Amino acid sequence: MLTNLVLNGAPVTLDLPDETLLVDALRDHLGLTGTHIGCDTSQCGACNVLVDGMALKSCTLLLATLDGRQVTTIEGLGTAEHLHPMQAAFRAHHGLQCGFCTPGMVVAGIAIAETYGADVDVATVRHALEGNLCRCTGYQNIVTSIMAGAKAMMADAGTGV
Amino acid sequence: MTPFSLHRPDTVEQALAAFAGDAAWLAGGHTLIPAMKSRLRQVERLVDLSKLHALEGIEHMGDSLLVGAMARHVSVATSPVVKAAIPGLALLAGGIGDPQVRNKGTLGGSIANNDPAADYPAALLALNALVDTSRGTHAADDYFQGMFTTALEDGELITAVRFAVPLAFHYAKIRHPASRYALAGVAVARFADGHRVGVTGATSGALRWTQAEAALNSGGALPAVLVHDDLAADIHASAQYRAHLAGVMLKQALAAIGSAG
Ligand SMILES: Cc1cc2nc3c(=O)[nH]c(=O)nc-3n(C[C@H](O)[C@H](O)[C@H](O)COP(=O)(O)OP(=O)(O)OC[C@H]3O[C@@H](n4cnc5c(N)ncnc54)[C@H](O)[C@@H]3O)c2cc1C
Numbered sequence: 188m189l190t191n192l193v194l195n196g197a198p199v200t201l202d203l204p205d206e207t208l209l210v211d212a213l214r215d216h217l218g219l220t221g222t223h224i225g226c227d228t229s230q231c232g233a234c235n236v237l238v239d240g241m242a243l244k245s246c247t248l249l250l251a252t253l254d255g256r257q258v259t260t261i262e263g264l265g266t267a268e269h270l271h272p273m274q275a276a277f278r279a280h281h282g283l284q285c286g287f288c289t290p291g292m293v294v295a296g297i298a299i300a301e302t303y304g305a306d307v308d309v310a311t312v313r314h315a316l317e318g319n320l321c322r323c324t325g326y327q328n329i330v331t332s333i334m335a336g337a338k339a340m341m342a343d344a345g346t347g348v
Numbered sequence: 349m350t351p352f353s354l355h356r357p358d359t360v361e362q363a364l365a366a367f368a369g370d371a372a373w374l375a376g377g378h379t380l381i382p383a384m385k386s387r388l389r390q391v392e393r394l395v396d397l398s399k400l401h402a403l404e405g406i407e408h409m410g411d412s413l414l415v416g417a418m419a420r421h422v423s424v425a426t427s428p429v430v431k432a433a434i435p436g437l438a439l440l441a442g443g444i445g446d447p448q449v450r451n452k453g454t455l456g457g458s459i460a461n462n463d464p465a466a467d468y469p470a471a472l473l474a475l476n477a478l479v480d481t482s483r484g485t486h487a488a489d490d491y492f493q494g495m496f497t498t499a500l501e502d503g504e505l506i507t508a509v510r511f512a513v514p515l516a517f518h519y520a521k522i523r524h525p526a527s528r529y530a531l532a533g534v535a536v537a538r539f540a541d542g543h544r545v546g547v548t549g550a551t552s553g554a555l556r557w558t559q560a561e562a563a564l565n566s567g568g569a570l571p572a573v574l575v576h577d578d579l580a581a582d583i584h585a586s587a588q589y590r591a592h593l594a595g596v597m598l599k600q601a602l603a604a605i606g607s608a609g
C-alpha cells in the first residue's frame with residue numbers, strides 16, 4: 188500500500204507490503220537504524236518514535252496506518268554538532284552506557300517534557316518510563332537526564348530558540 | 349508476520365462491508381500486532397478502524413457515560429468528562445500498560461480481546477455496562493465469557509460502551525512488574541441500590557464477586573480471600589496468592605470510595 192509520511196520534516200512516499208511495520212520500514216528500507224528493536228513483545232521502548240509529537244512503539248505500528256502523519260525518529264532530533272536539548276542532557280548526565288535503549292529513552296524523555304513541563308518530578312519521570320527498559324544504567328542517570336532535558340527544552344521554548 | 353491485506357475504511361458502514369473471509373478488526377494493535385508477530389494469530393485481511401473517528405467520542409448522557417470503542421486509554425485517562433462522571437475510570441485507564449501503550453490501545457480492543465488480566469473488564473462488570481455493537485447490545489454480565497471469550501460473533505464490531513454512572517467507583521490492582529497487567533484487580537461501584545464488584549487477573553476470566561457484593565449489600569462480613577474453583581495460577585503468582593491479593597484489593601478499593609468493609 189502507498190504510504191505518505193512526513194519523516195523528520197521531509198515528505199517520503201513508500202510502497203511496501205501491507206504487513207510492513209514502521210520500524211522495519213525505517214531500518215530496512217530507509218536506512219534509519221537509530222530506531223532499535225529490543226523485544227518482540229512491545230515492552231522495551233527501544234523502538235519509540237514520535238508520531239505527530241506522541242511517543243509510540245514503532246514495532247507495533249503498521250506503516251500503512253500512518254498515511255499522512257508526521258514521524259520523527261532519533262535521526263530527526265538533532266545533529267552531532269547541534270544536539271537536541273534532550274540528547275545534550277543525556278550526554279551531560281551520563282544517561283547511557285551501551286546506548287541500545289537510548290534512542291527510545293530520548294524520545295520518551297521528549298514526550299515526558301512535553302506532557303509534564305520543565306518542573307516534572309522524579310516520581311513522575313520514573314512512572315512515565317515504565318515502557319522503556321534499560322539493561323545497563325539502573326535508570327538513575329536516565330531519570331536525571333530527562334529532568335535536566337525537560338528544563339532545557341522548556342527554557343529553549345521560552346526564548347523561542 | 350504472514351502477509352495480509354490491510355483495509356482502511358472511513359465509515360462504520362464501509363468497515364462492515366470490508367470485513368470478509370478470514371478477517372480481523374485492527375484497533376490500537378497493541379494486542380493483535382504482537383500476537384501476529386509471534387504467529388499466535390494469522391489473518392488474511394485486517395480492517396483498520398483508526399479512521400473511524402466517530403467511534404472515539406466520550407459523552408456523559410443522563411445516567412450513563414458513553415465511551416466510544418476507539419477511545420484510546422490516554423483519552424479516557426485525561427478526559428474531563430470521564431474525570432467528572434467516573435474519576436476512578438480515568439485512573440484505571442491511566443494505569444494500563446505504559447504511556448506508549450496508552451497512546452495507542454483502545455477500550456474496544458481491550459474488551460474484545462478479554463485478556464483474563466486486563467483492567468477494563470472488571471470495570472465494565474462493576475459499572476453494569478452495556479456493550480453496543482454493530483449487531484445490538486450486550487450487558488457486561490453476559491458479554492464476558494471467560495478467558496479470551498466474549499459474546500461477540502465473527503465480524504461483530506463494538507461501537508461503544510455505556511457505563512452506568514455510580515455514586516462512587518474505584519479500581520485497585522496489583523500490577524505485574526514487567527507487563528503492568530493485573531495480578532489481581534478489583535473494581536467496586538456503589539449505586540443507590542447497592543454495590544457491584546468486578547474482579548480481574550485472579551481467575552481465568554473477569555467476573556462479578558458475588559460473595560463480596562452480598563456482604564456489602566447486607567452488611568455481613570467481607571470475604572478475606574476470593575473463593576473460586578477456577579483461580580489463575582502461573583509462574584507469576586500461585587492461586588492462593590492471587591486469592592489473597594483479591595481480598596487486599598477489595599479492601600483498598602472500598603477504602604478509596606469510603607464504603608465500610
Ligand atoms: C506492553 C503492554 C502492556 C500492557 N499492559 C496492559 C495492562 O496493564 N492492562 C490491560 O488491560 N491491558 C494491557 N495491555 C493491552 C492493551 O491495553 C491493548 O491495547 C488492548 O488490550 C487491546 O487494545 P487495542 O486497541 O490495541 O486492540 P487490538 O490489538 O487492535 O485488537 C485486539 C483484539 O480486539 C479486536 N478488536 C479491536 N477493536 C474491536 C472492535 N471495536 N470491535 C470488535 N473487535 C475489536 C481485534 O480484532 C483483536 O482481536 C498491554 C499491552 C502491551 C503491549
Ligand code: FES
Pocket residue numbers: 223224225226227228229230231232233234235244245246247
Ligand atoms: S522493540 Fe518495540 S517495544 Fe521492544
Ligand code: FES
Pocket residue numbers: 282283284285286287288289320321322323324
Ligand atoms: S544503556 Fe545499555 S540498555 Fe540502556
